[in-house]
Amino acid sequence: xxxxxxxxxxxxxxxxxxxxxxxxxxxxxxxxxxxxxxxxxxxxxxxxxxxxxxxxxxxxxxxxxxxxxxxxxxxxxxxxxxxxxxxxxxxxxxxxxxxxxxxxxxxxxxxxxxxxxxxxxxxxxxxxxxxxxxxxxxxxxxxxxxxxxxxxxxxxxxxxxxxxxxxxxxxxxxxxxxxxxxxxxxxxxxxxxxxxxxxxxxxxxxxxxxxxxxxxxxxxxxxxxxxxxxxxxxxxxxxxxxxxxxxxxxxxxxxxxxxxxxxxxxxxxxxxxxxxxxxxxxxxxxxxxxxxxxxxxxxxxxxxxxxxxxxxxxxxxxxxxxxxxxxxxxxxxxxxxxxxxxxxxxxxxxxxxxxxxxxxxxxxxxxxxxxxxxxxxxxxxxxxxxxxxxxxxxxxxxxxxxxxxxxxxxxxxxxxxxxxxxxxxxxxxxxxx
Numbered sequence: 001x002x003x004x005x006x007x008x009x010x011x012x013x014x015x016x017x018x019x020x021x022x023x024x025x026x027x028x029x030x031x032x033x034x035x036x037x038x039x040x041x042x043x044x045x046x047x048x049x050x051x052x053x054x055x056x057x058x059x060x061x062x063x064x065x066x067x068x069x070x071x072x073x074x075x076x077x078x079x080x081x082x083x084x085x086x087x088x089x090x091x092x093x094x095x096x097x098x099x100x101x102x103x104x105x106x107x108x109x110x111x112x113x114x115x116x117x118x119x120x121x122x123x124x125x126x127x128x129x130x131x132x133x134x135x136x137x138x139x140x141x142x143x144x145x146x147x148x149x150x151x152x153x154x155x156x157x158x159x160x161x162x163x164x165x166x167x168x169x170x171x172x173x174x175x176x177x178x179x180x181x182x183x184x185x186x187x188x189x190x191x192x193x194x195x196x197x198x199x200x201x202x203x204x205x206x207x208x209x210x211x212x213x214x215x216x217x218x219x220x221x222x223x224x225x226x227x228x229x230x231x232x233x234x235x236x237x238x239x240x241x242x243x244x245x246x247x248x249x250x251x252x253x254x255x256x257x258x259x260x261x262x263x264x265x266x267x268x269x270x271x272x273x274x275x276x277x278x279x280x281x282x283x284x285x286x287x288x289x290x291x292x293x294x295x296x297x298x299x300x301x302x303x304x305x306x307x308x309x310x311x312x313x314x315x316x317x318x319x320x321x322x323x324x325x326x327x328x329x330x331x332x333x334x335x336x337x338x339x340x341x342x343x344x345x346x347x348x349x350x351x352x353x354x355x356x357x358x359x360x361x362x363x364x365x366x367x368x369x370x371x372x373x374x375x376x377x378x379x380x381x382x383x384x385x386x387x388x389x390x391x392x393x394x395x396x397x398x399x400x401x402x403x404x405x406x407x408x409x410x411x412x413x414x415x416x417x418x419x420x421x422x423x424x425x426x427x428x429x430x431x432x433x
Contacts, residue, residue: 033321033330040320040360041313050277053101053309055206058283060105061301062202064113065293066195076115076123077177082163089122090158091130101312101360103127104400105304111404117173121413122162124401129154129392138387142370145432146380150387153424157388161416168412194246201242204235209276229272233265236279249290257282308400315396319360344381344429346422352382353421356390357414360397366390381429389421 024030076085103124111120130151139147166173211228214221224231240258243249260282264275287298324330340351370383393414402410 029329029331029333032328033324036324036328036330037317037320039328040325041316043325044313044316044360048101049309050273050280051209052206053105053312054280054305055202055209056103056105057301057305057308058297059199059202059206060109060304061297061299062199063106063109064300065297066198067113076110076119085116085119086122086159086162089119089162090126090155101394101396101400104308104312104397104404108304108308108400108404114176116166116176117169117405117409118162118166120162121165122158124413125161125392125417126154126158129158129388142374142383146384146387149384149424149428153384153388153428157417157420157424160420161413164416165409165413169409190246194242198239198242198246201235201239205232205239208232208235232276236261243294247291247294249286249294253286253290257286307403311399311403312396315394315399316360319358319395323355323359341378341382341386344379344426346426348379348382349385349422349425349429350418352378352385352425353389353418356386356388356421357393357418358395358398359390360394361390379429380432381425381427383425384428385421385425388424389417393417 076088106127107120107124110123111117115123135147135151138150208224208228208231211225213225237258240254244251244254257279261275261279264278265272268274284298287294289295320330322330322332324334341348341355366387370378370386374380374383398410398414401413405413
């Protein structure tokens with residue numbers, strides 16, 4: 001055996017052996033942590049895969065097929081005007097109520113289509129960090145000061161992180177821009193307004209299908225929540241008409257899918273996930289057996305799903321093992337976390353940023369978690385630091401970003417989020433005290 005060429009597999013085998021040999025099997029905390037990993041993965045599968053991830057995969061697939069590369073480069077490419085590119089990227093989350101994992105297919109789609117690293121990473125951060133409902137609920141539950149600080153900090157964050165990423169990797173971005181200089185003008189299959197309505201209908205389905213229950217039993221947010229499935233159905237109908245009339249997909253296939261979904265809706269009116277799943281399956285069948293353009297859409301969607309889904313579940317299992325679910329403990333005791341985020345020191349803000357970066361937060365779940373931590377003595381500065389770092393990143397999210405950007409860019413992006421969250425937390429904590 002040649003040790004020079006075989007040291008990596010030997011080290012891997014030895015590491016796995018030592019890990020298995022020293023597993024603390026039989027201890028209560030370890031066995032609870034294993035259960036937490038499985039519970040978190042089951043919860044994620046039930047609550048986010050069908051309603052969040054699959055629609056996001058279809059949107060990402062549509063971006064790569066129906067939006068021309070030249071259009072992405074024009075508005076978000078390395079040579080696009082910075083004001084336009086970063087404005088579009090930084091406010092995108094106001095209409096996308098998505099978590100750090102759901103945004104990944106969308107980010108991958110625009111980056112592969114030629115978006116510059118700066119605008120693409122600004123979008124990657126802004127997507128889960130900025131949405132109207134999260135900002136409003138933060139202000140109502142955690143206080144107006146924290147809500148305003150989160151809104152301003154998230155927009156500012158996304159722009160600074162994007163500009164910094166562009167500056168650090170400016171040589172690669174310059175080469176990318178030069179390679180895009182002489183791209184021919186694309187053939188336009190349909191006007192911009194039709195494509196805009198097409199994407200708007202899919203985004204509306206994603207947003208309303210995942211609309212969370214507000215704290216109050218009355219008001220606008222409660223009305224929207226009560227009507228979420230009606231609104232989802234309306235936009236689903238609009239989406240179907242768009243596919244028939246503008247994308248020339250078979251009317252009888254689409255109509256059959258609508259009929260099947262409607263029947264399921266009547267039979268399972270208390271289980272809306274079932275008709276939603278049926279609608280997704282019908283869309284997959286129709287796109288697989290219709291026009292060449294729709295078949296390309298499904299192929300692209302499947303490509304994103306195949307690349308991203310396994311890494312997400314590995315990451316969710318790891319996050320559950322280490323940190324548990326909200327209100328439950330993993331290997332790391334919650335008392336350690338609570339004891340380390342009191343006050344407004346650099347250490348407490350830095351620790352809150354790091355924990356938020358690795359912990360998985362579904363959309364809006366960061367608010368009740370923070371409410372509990374604040375009640376247990378968490379400082380206002382660390383609370384903002386966790387709000388700015390947590391929703392935008394997670395361990396599953398980072399594993400996927402690495403496959404898209406590479407290790408170096410991913411480490412820089414994560415470090416920027418942690419540093420910016422820490423500094424913002426310290427500033428806010430000093431002003432709010």
